[in-house]
Amino acid sequence: MDMAHERDASSEEEVMAGELRRGPWTVEEDLLLVNYVASHGEGRWNSLARSAGLKRTGKSCRLRWLNYLRPDLRRGNITPQEQLLILELHSRWGNRWSKIAQHLPGRTDNEIKNYWRTRVQKHAKQLKCDVNSQQFKDVMRYLWMPRLVERIQAAAANATGAGQQTGAGDTPLSSSWQHGADDGLYASPELPTDACWPAEYYTAAGDHQLLNNPAVPELSSTTAGSSSPSSDSGAGAQPWLAPVGGAEWFTIACDASSAAVAMHDTVLAGQQQQQPCLLGETWTTSSELPELGVADFEIGSFDVESIWSMDDNLWYTQTQGV
DNA sequence: AACTCTAGCAACCGCTGTCCC
DNA sequence: AGGGACAGCGGTTGCTAGAGT
Numbered sequence: 416m417d418m419a420h421e422r423d424a425s426s427e428e429e430v431m432a433g434e435l436r437r438g439p440w441t442v443e444e445d446l447l448l449v450n451y452v453a454s455h456g457e458g459r460w461n462s463l464a465r466s467a468g469l470k471r472t473g474k475s476c477r478l479r480w481l482n483y484l485r486p487d488l489r490r491g492n493i494t495p496q497e498q499l500l501i502l503e504l505h506s507r508w509g510n511r512w513s514k515i516a517q518h519l520p521g522r523t524d525n526e527i528k529n530y531w532r533t534r535v536q537k538h539a540k541q542l543k544c545d546v547n548s549q550q551f552k553d554v555m556r557y558l559w560m561p562r563l564v565e566r567i568q569a570a571a572a573n574a575t576g577a578g579q580q581t582g583a584g585d586t587p588l589s590s591s592w593q594h595g596a597d598d599g600l601y602a603s604p605e606l607p608t609d610a611c612w613p614a615e616y617y618t619a620a621g622d623h624q625l626l627n628n629p630a631v632p633e634l635s636s637t638t639a640g641s642s643s644p645s646s647d648s649g650a651g652a653q654p655w656l657a658p659v660g661g662a663e664w665f666t667i668a669c670d671a672s673s674a675a676v677a678m679h680d681t682v683l684a685g686q687q688q689q690q691p692c693l694l695g696e697t698w699t700t701s702s703e704l705p706e707l708g709v710a711d712f713e714i715g716s717f718d719v720e721s722i723w724s725m726d727d728n729l730w731y732t733q734t735q736g737v
Numbered sequence: 738a739a740c741t742c743t744a745g746c747a748a749c750c751g752c753t754g755t756c757c758c
Numbered sequence: 759a760g761g762g763a764c765a766g767c768g769g770t771t772g773c774t775a776g777a778g779t
Contacts, residue, residue, distance in 0.1 A: 437748085437749075438747095438748075438749090439747075439748075440747090440748085472749095474749085474750090475748075475749080478747090478748065478749080479747090479748085482747075482748085483747075483748095525746085525747075525748085526746085529745070529746055529747085530745095532745095533744060533745055533746080534744095534745095537744085
């Protein structure tokens with residue numbers, strides 16, 4: 416676009432003239448921006464940049480605010496729940512990062528995009544296939560995602576045990592993810608209430624009441640941020656950001672898990688595969704996966720466990736009080 | 738200890754869409 | 759209707775820390 420090009424060119428001139436800064440933001444710049452937004456609000460980024468005394472483009476200010484300085488940002492590891500959601504939503508919408516980010520509270524499109532490009536594409540590379548290929552999608556759907564569900568279920572089971580000791584109701588994420596549009600916590604702007612989980616999970620489970628469960632516990636201020644995995648998020652921890660809850664979350668995870676098994680079995684049954692398929696079962700050779708259409712892949716090299724970092728494991732241990 | 742490689746992430750870039758005058 | 763300003767999106771780049779040699 417010529418217009419944009421001219422603007423960029425002028426910005427370039429300003430940079431060359433030393434009037435505009437580029438590159439990493441300094442603490443002073445961050446403070447200027449935060450303070451200015453706090454007192455004047457967001458928007459009108461170009462004039463904001465000038466008024467705040469920042470030698471940055473409005474674009475740069477906006478990006479810095481949205482991706483780094485916003486108080487409701489969640490930082491730290493992408494949780495298994497979030498990974499599952501990203502995988503599902505990406506399979507639905509493709510590289511619509513912003514749209515996907517709308518359904519992950521506190522996460523930015525940039526963060527999700529980076530996650531996809533680093534973690535997910537890395538595994539596609541390991542499998543020697545294209546990330547957009549049907550084969551890789553199959554691996555994600557029938558191997559990776561059920562594994563995530565299993566992981567979530569296991570963590571939630573531990574949380575349930577811990578919850579019985581420490582008191583029920585510590586289900587910040589699950590409650591926020593179940594809430595509809597009225598709670599103001601995490602209302603999905605476009606999708607129905609079951610959009611937070613793959614629709615087929617609920618369909619297969621045949622149990623929508625979970626989504627509308629009125630017995631959602633109140634968010635407890637005592638749980639706010641107490642189990643946040645992101646120690647670097649500091650005071651920014653939000654009550655609805657704690658990733659794994661208690662009994663209610665466990666129920667959902669179990670349902671999702673059952674549904675994943677059902678989905679998995681359905682696929683196999685549809686292809687005349689009658690042997691039972693256990694959730695969490697892993698395949699170690701490509702020959703065991705012909706029904707998934709991934710026979711040509713080196714499944715053995717696909718390290719499902721490696722999608723979680725050591726930090727994740729540590730965090731789980733801490734959260735579950737193990 | 739020094740160097741290289743790599744993953745992860747912050748920031749930038751180019752472009753399109755939308756609003757307003 | 760047309761143009762300017764701005765917001766927002768997706769792709770790409772470059773820096774940095776940590777791992778490996």
